[in-house]
Amino acid sequence: MFTGNMVTEAIPARVFSLYKIVTSKKEIARNEVQSLMEPSEIYEGSSYFSSIIKAAIELKIVDIQDNIVVPLVPKEEMKNIEDFRLYAISKINSFEAEQFFKVTNCIVNINERIYKHTLTDTALLNELSRETGTQITAPMIRGWRFWAQFLGFGYMNNMSFLPNAYVFVKNVLRxxxxxxxxxxxxxxxxxxxxxxxxxxxxxxxxxxxxxxxxxxxxxxxxxxxxxxxxxxxxxxxxxxxxxxxxxxxxxxxxxxxxxxxx
Structure with a gap:
């Protein structure tokens, strides 16, 4: 999500849920975490787990050591989703060379022209691809929008982006x-x-x-x-x-x- 291509599966709520599962156990293996997030008796379809744990590792909230998923942030420091937002924002600059960072910077600097497009408009995707030097597709931008709203770059109205970084800037001030x-x-x-x-x-x-x-x-x-x-x-x-x-x-x-x- 934050390194390589953006994905739709690793939404903030799922990444935080993974962290909460890991911190609720003294020790837990990777396959056990997956079975708790995707119970075989009720889960059907493609697995999202690899994308979710990859995002968690990228943000350095967990790591895998000898197939055991270990928390890297003490649970006392990340009790709720607001704590997670603040922590994630503290790590964003480390992804400056990556697609997520470049797309965000490009979108917020489009300014009022963003109102002319939905996020999946071909014209906007072409501009983002040109400006970032990587091919940006509609599924990638759908993945971006979940994190853009969560981190506080602006607000979403369906697939339209309304740039107001109040939530993000407020956390940066902290x-x-x-x-x-x-x-x-x-x-x-x-x-x-x-x-x-x-x-x-x-x-x-x-x-x-x-x-x-x-x-x-x-x-x-x-x-x-x-x-x-x-x-x-x-x-x-x-x-x-x-x-x-x-x-x-x-x-x-x-x-x-x-x-x-x-």
């Missing part, structure tokens, strides 16, 4: 360990952000123009008083939000971290 009520110059903030959030911001530094997904997220955080976006006319370096008719449009000189809400 990982950044920012000091509450401290003001960060925008270049410093973006450098810290890239340590975890480069998948949506990686192509922006040269122009200092934020894409619609990141801009929508920052505006929502600002409106929620989780951060404060600040404009200063004398600031030497400023970043530009993607234009909005109704919301904050000033160039950003700095950001005050107020504390993200649960």
């Amino acid at each position: 990982l950044m360990n920012l000091e509450k009520n401290k003001e960060y110059e925008i270049d410093d903030f973006m450098l810290m952000f890239d340590a975890y959030g480069k998948i949506i911001s990686g192509n922006l530094a040269k122009e200092r123009n934020m894409n619609i997904a990141l801009s929508s997220a920052l505006r929502e955080l600002h409106d929620n008083k989780e951060i404060e976006l600040k404009y200063r006319s004398d600031a030497e370096k400023r970043w530009i939000l993607y234009p909005s008719v109704e919301q904050f449009n000033d160039q950003i000189a700095s950001i005050v971290y107020k504390g993200v809400k649960k």
